[in-house]
Amino acid sequence: MILLENISKIYNHSSVALKNVNLKVEPKEFVTLVGTSGSGKTTMLKLLTREEDPTEGKIFLDGIDITDLPRSQLHHVRRRLGTVFQDYKLLPAQTAYENVAFAMEAAGRTDEEIQEDVPQSLDLVGLSDKINNFPHQLSGGEKQRVAIARSLVNRPDVILADEPTGNLDPINTWEIIKLLQKINDLGTTIILATHDKEIINNIDKRVIVLEKGEIISDKANGKYLV
Ligand SMILES: Nc1ncnc2c1ncn2[C@@H]1O[C@H](COP(=O)(O)OP(=O)(O)O)[C@@H](O)[C@H]1O
Ligand SMILES: [Mg+2]
Incomplete structure (x- = not known):
């Protein structure tokens, strides 16, 4: 289980990326994280992998507080999280x-x-x-x-996918979304960050909407109507 408790992230003392975010993701869930560019999606994923550290708040992975885990221990966390990016990084x-x-x-x-x-x-x-x-x-x-x-x-417990279809045409987009659904059906938790309303409105999964760093809505089987 992933738990974010009162998480805030401020870059460079001024740029507020996340504001008091509270979030719980259960094992085997498929969660979509949506919001316009700059709303804080990538920052949230980077906090989970500890690529960035929160300014305030706590992050738990299966009950273990990873907020202050030393760099030398991070490989244990990262091995449990698979990451997928818009630009593939091959x-x-x-x-x-x-x-x-x-x-x-x-x-x-x-x-x-x-x-x-x-x-x-x-x-x-x-x-x-x-x-x-x-x-x-x-x-x-x-x-x-x-x-x-x-x-x-x-064999990670969770896949974090940050705009994985951002460079793809609609047909390939659906192939990738179907693949993520299949992986989820096989038991892996998926957190999918996207600003693509079409995806959100067609997959019938939990939708968390971020706006200016705040969660403004969190619904099972939600739609993205903003
Ligand atoms: N490394 C950084 N330094 C300063 N500001 C940043 C940095 N990364 C992101 N930001 C700012 O944090 C906010 C959220 O960005 P981001 O998490 O990338 O949003 P999204 O992925 O939803 O587009 C934006 O205002 C962005 O400019
Ligand atoms: Mg992003």
């Missing part, structure tokens, strides 16, 4: 296989585990036939599938 000189394998190497997994799990993860996202392609030999949707396979390969 290594351009590495194949799909190598990009996914890299995440396992970084986590200290054995060669045997890597050889078994990488093809499995790429199969789950439907890319078995492109395993040896380099990023420039893949479409945008396929690149995002590789990134999702990479985020999954260490």
Whole structure:
């Protein structure tokens, strides 16, 4: 379970990104985080991975207070959180296989585990036939599938997806959203940040609306009407 308690984030003593945010996300939930650009979505995800530290408040992951966890301990937290970004963040000189394998190497997994799990993860996202392609030999949707396979390969409890369809056309957008739903059905918590009203209004999931750093609405099966 993820718990944010009275979280505020102020950048550079002036730029208020989050204001007194309280949020609880249960295991296996699919949560969408919406709001216009600058509303604080990315900041909220960066606080969960401790890429940024809150100015005030506490962050708990499965009951453990990670707010002040020392840098040396952060790999324990980060291994439980998979991340997916708008710009994929793939290594351009590495194949799909190598990009996914890299995440396992970084986590200290054995060669045997890597050889078994990488093809499995790429199969789950439907890319078995492109395993040896380099990023420039893949479409945008396929690149995002590789990134999702990479985020999954260490079996995280939660996937944090920050505008994962921001660079995709509507058809690929839906393929990626359906894939995230499938991963959620298999038991992984999903937090999807997006400003795309079409997605929100069509997936029938919990919707949290951020406006200027504050949660202004939080509804199960919500719509985004702002
Ligand atoms: N590193 C930073 N330094 C200063 N201000 C920042 C930084 N990152 C984000 N902000 C500000 O925090 C607010 C929220 O930004 P962000 O979390 O990126 O929103 P969103 O992802 O919803 O577009 C914005 O006003 C933005 O300008
Ligand atoms: Mg953002």
